[in-house]
Amino acid sequence: MARTKPSEQLSRAEIERFLAAAEALHKSIVGPLLAYHGEHYKLYVRSMDPC
Secondary structure, eight states: OOSSSSOOOOOOOHHHHHHHHHHHHHHHHHHHHHHHHHHHHHHHHHHHOOO
């Protein structure tokens, strides 16, 4: 299927808004995972402590 009109060039401001939104989305997904696994890692390390 052929395009009927050429794609538009994004402005610098639009690109920056897109990247900021993508970063926020990434942090909202990855942040809780890192916090969850980080807490379990701390518990694991404490359980290995010989004291």
